[in-house]
Amino acid sequence: MNAQSRPASPPAGTRERLLRTAFQLFHEQGFHATGVATILREAGVNPGSLYYFFESKDALLLGVLDFALDYLDPAVMAPVEAATADPIGRVFELLAGYRRRMEAERCRMGCPIGNMALEVSDGNAKARKLIHANFENWARRVAGWLATEKRLPADLDRMRLARFVLTVMEGGLMQSRAAGNLGPFDESVAVLRHHFDLLTSTPGAARRKQAARPRKARRPRSSTSA
């Protein structure tokens, strides 16, 4: 394509405004229930500008899922990290953030990525892969916090536990949306808290695991090692 045949560029910021508007509308209404006309009206963008950036609604969906990868940090994770340096504290502050958003939305909408996982994964492999990347992005961040948490058994798989935190968040939000109240979400978080309490307080848990896997010494043993 040469410079002549390419349409004039839309004004600066148009692409991001389209992505933010579509992200919000897909979250509020779902992907299939959101019409392109509504996106254009709410973004204040004409069809030519939309199709300059995205050749179809499916392409816009991929753009939104890609946008969400970068949106996670400022919107969700950075505030949690600013609130506390305690690794387990961050896990529950993260969940408290989802609770606050659910409360503000009167138990509607839930998690934008979780909704798309169930609505579009089966019919759109590219979208499915980007949804998976968003979940892994989330879990890696949580696993990063837990990596330095010495109260957990040394050989406990942090990424597995982080994905479990995501499982509990998503499953809890789902039941709360159906219930129309925060009860099921709160109960799920309480059981997860109990699980962390058991992980960090079971007498000898870390020691037993070390004894069972003596092949790796991650650091010089202190005098209190088993």
Added chain:
Amino acid sequence: MNAQSRPASPPAGTRERLLRTAFQLFHEQGFHATGVATILREAGVNPGSLYYFFESKDALLLGVLDFALDYLDPAVMAPVEAATADPIGRVFELLAGYRRRMEAERCRMGCPIGNMALEVSDGNAKARKLIHANFENWARRVAGWLATEKRLPADLDRMRLARFVLTVMEGGLMQSRAAGNLGPFDESVAVLRHHFDLLTSTPGAARRKQAARPRKARRPRSSTSA
């Protein structure tokens, strides 16, 4: 309405065929993405018969959610109960059943009720209440199994734990649909298994709880009580 103005009854079995077909199609494609014409074609039913029973697609959705309440037992719970009498064994057999169905569907479709919880709860209060009833129906059955499980602490809330099992099932299925493989579901179930292991094996867990709540004696104390 008198007998004259009422249209002739559709053949016996039509209503159930409509419900089963719609249930299957909503599961495969989602509620919004399923057209009434497809339901009629796949059920082999004419529009008059559909509207004899259901005045709208929304009314059919409520019928499907009501149908699902009774469908849970023969389709899901009775086979689990036939497989094992062990309460905790039943929990993991139940999860294994969802795993087998996900495997057969190549990690598509997931849980029919979970999908509807995210797709239709916000816009349809009657459907939302029936979805909630389905979740509670599921959890009550699981709580019933766990009620007799003496390896769990006596005062551990069985319904809360049962709802947590549902949380783990739904959150695990969601991540596996996005991943396109059973890995995240298996990991979530493994962490849940670990949680049950910690609940049943933490030394003195039941005793400590009993000591903290001495006001109720559920049965005559044996000589081994604390």
